[in-house]
Amino acid sequence: GENVEQHPSTLSVQEGDSAVIKCTYSDSASNYFPWYKQELGKRPQLIIDIRSNVGEKKDQRIAVTLNKTAKHFSLHITETQPEDSAVYFCAASRNSGYALNFGKGTSLLVTP
Amino acid sequence: DAGVTQSPTHLIKTRGQQVTLRCSPISGHKSVSWYQQVLGQGPQFIFQYYEKEERGRGNFPDRFSARQFPNYSSELNVNALLLGDSALYLCASSSLSAQETQYFGPGTRLLVL
Numbered sequence: 001g002e003n004v005e006q007h008p009s010t011l012s013v014q015e016g017d018s019a020v021i022k023c024t025y026s027d028s029a030s031n032y033f034p035w036y037k038q039e040l041g042k043r044p045q046l047i048i049d050i051r052s053n054v055g056e057k058k059d060q061r062i063a064v065t066l067n068k069t070a071k072h073f074s075l076h077i078t079e080t081q082p083e084d085s086a087v088y089f090c091a092a093s094r095n096s097g098y099a100l101n102f103g104k105g106t107s108l109l110v111t112p
Numbered sequence: 113d114a115g116v117t118q119s120p121t122h123l124i125k126t127r128g129q130q131v132t133l134r135c136s137p138i139s140g141h142k143s144v145s146w147y148q149q150v151l152g153q154g155p156q157f158i159f160q161y162y163e164k165e166e167r168g169r170g171n172f173p174d175r176f177s178a179r180q181f182p183n184y185s186s187e188l189n190v191n192a193l194l195l196g197d198s199a200l201y202l203c204a205s206s207s208l209s210a211q212e213t214q215y216f217g218p219g220t221r222l223l224v225l
Contacts (some may be wrong), residue, residue: 004154021224043218043219044155091154100155
């Protein structure tokens with residue numbers, strides 16, 4: 001089955017700096033790659049996603065890049081703010097509606 | 113629009129007992145998936161249902177079962193609870209037009225003593 005590895009497990013940055021979280025996946029048939037943000041005690045919230053026919057996608061301060069050949073994708077957060085502090089999960093899945101396979105998460109701390 | 117809702121929010125059970133968790137998807141969504149999130153880990157896929165039929169099952173024992181009702185709400189049942197079943201159980205729903213995009217509910221936190 002699919003194996004998603006996520007690095008780093010913890011990340012501490014100063015407010016205004018950029019943060020990068022990287023994931024690799026094993027199943028070459030995976031074609032959908034979402035990122036979720038989970039604050040303490042809250043539900044995972046979808047923040048951005050990318051499909052395999054696209055190499056990069058941006059939404060304001062957040063961007064995701066995908067390298068299908070190398071089977072890795074990354075989340076980039078620019079101009080970080082304290083409210084960006086949370087656990088971020090990457091995931092991968094095949095086709096429509098199949099199971100999401102999650103990484104183990106990255107705990108991001110943005111200090112003022 | 114209301115998001116995905118789950119009940120109860122918290123539950124305490126003892127080993128060997130049975131539990132039923134409930135989920136209502138976003139209005140118009142016909143697909144429901146269940147995930148188990150152990151503290152400090154990413155969610156793990158348990159089941160997916162679409163139009164009341166099971167579409168996928170993760171690597172969980174037969175003690176775990178689920179069903180989807182005509183109104184697309186869903187129940188997750190866990191029998192013969194073990195201490196290791198203590199976790200946050202998340203439900204996610206998705207629409208027909210974008211089935212891979214899953215929106216999560218707040219979860220049910222289950223503690224097995």
